[in-house]
Amino acid sequence: MINYIWSLLILIGLVVGSMNGNIASMSDSILSSSKEAIELCILMFGVVGLWSGIMNVAVSLGITNKLQSLLSPFLSFLFPNLTNPKAREYISANITANILGLGWASTPSGLKAMEELQKENPSKHTATNEMCSFLILNISSLQLIPINIIAYRTQYGSVHPADIILPGIIATCCSTLTAVIYIKWKDRKT
Numbered sequence: 001m002i003n004y005i006w007s008l009l010i011l012i013g014l015v016v017g018s019m020n021g022n023i024a025s026m027s028d029s030i031l032s033s034s035k036e037a038i039e040l041c042i043l044m045f046g047v048v049g050l051w052s053g054i055m056n057v058a059v060s061l062g063i064t065n066k067l068q069s070l071l072s073p074f075l076s077f078l079f080p081n082l083t084n085p086k087a088r089e090y091i092s093a094n095i096t097a098n099i100l101g102l103g104w105a106s107t108p109s110g111l112k113a114m115e116e117l118q119k120e121n122p123s124k125h126t127a128t129n130e131m132c133s134f135l136i137l138n139i140s141s142l143q144l145i146p147i148n149i150i151a152y153r154t155q156y157g158s159v160h161p162a163d164i165i166l167p168g169i170i171a172t173c174c175s176t177l178t179a180v181i182y183i184k185w186k187d188r189k190t
Contacts, residue, residue, distance in 0.1 A: 040155055044104070047151045051102045055093070068092040078137065078183060079130050087116035091134060098138070101147040101168075110138060133183045140179035143172050 017026040058064050068075075071092045075082070082088055090113035097106030117131045118124070127135075146168045153161035 040152070043151055043155050044148070047147060048102070048104045051097075051100065051147065052105045055097060055102070055105055058096075059093070064089075064093050064096060067096050071095060078133055078180065080187070081128075082117075082130050084116050084120055087113050087120075087130075090116060094134075094138070095142060098142045099144050101143040101145040101149070103143070103148060106138075110134075129187060132186075136179050136183055137176070140175040141172055142176045142179075144169055 014026070017023055055064075058067075068089060075088060075092060075095075079088075079091070082091075090109045093109040094106045094113055097103075097109065113134060114131060117128060117134065121128050121131070146164055149164050149168070150161045153164065
């Protein structure tokens with residue numbers, strides 16, 4: 001459905017642009033935007049590749065296991081019925097990557113965590129509390145260092161791209177605290 005909406009919007013933009021005689025500026029805009037999109041993709045590919053590699057090295061060295069043990073009280077508090085150790089490992093890898101601001105690098109571990117949680121789900125068509133809690137925690141944008149935003153700001157010429165860190169920490173603390181409160185409130189009701 002969204003493909004049809006985007007196609008319709010692009011078509012309307014082309015028709016209106018050609019009717020107003022702005023076809024030359026429109027084609028220049030399309031070409032410059034395409035160039036910017038490719039440059040941004042190359043930059044983000046490098047950032048994601050670097051941090052995904054660092055996460056793989058951390059897994060190989062057992063650093064993620066140590067982080068998992070540090071996160072264990074938090075995970076036990078949020079996921080009291082979680083018995084699958086593999087799911088706990090993936091959830092902790094996802095949380096670690098998110099804390100570092102690597103949303104893209106955290107996606108594979110998040111998907112694996114959901115697969116593991118689904119294995120223990122008695123009703124395959126309904127999400128468990130653990131699945132919902134994990135999703136809510138991810139939606140809360142848990143991160144301390146917004147690497148992706150810093151990279152975007154660098155790409156677009158920000159003089160101080162890291163100035164986003166303090167507002168990001170404040171925002172993530174508020175959103176994550178709200179998510180945790182909501183998760184625990186909903187757990188009490190079930």
